[in-house]
Amino acid sequence: MVAAGVAACCVLSSVLYVQVRSSRRWTCKLCGDKQSQLKVYGQSSAADCRRHVQKLNLLQGQVERAAADRAG
């Protein structure tokens, strides 16, 4: 059984949409690293997961821009 999930890659520290299998492992599409399902934020429908990923990445971008503004 394959479930849709939202997970964070520990290598890139970016959030992405993943398909989690019962093996309790998932592979990051961006860097190809094997990750533990412990880092999965949540599981829902595919549409919900994609929305959640977009929101988290948007927030992360805002934090990085704010830090850059303070530095500059």
Ligand SMILES: [Zn+2]
């Ligand atoms: Zn990765």
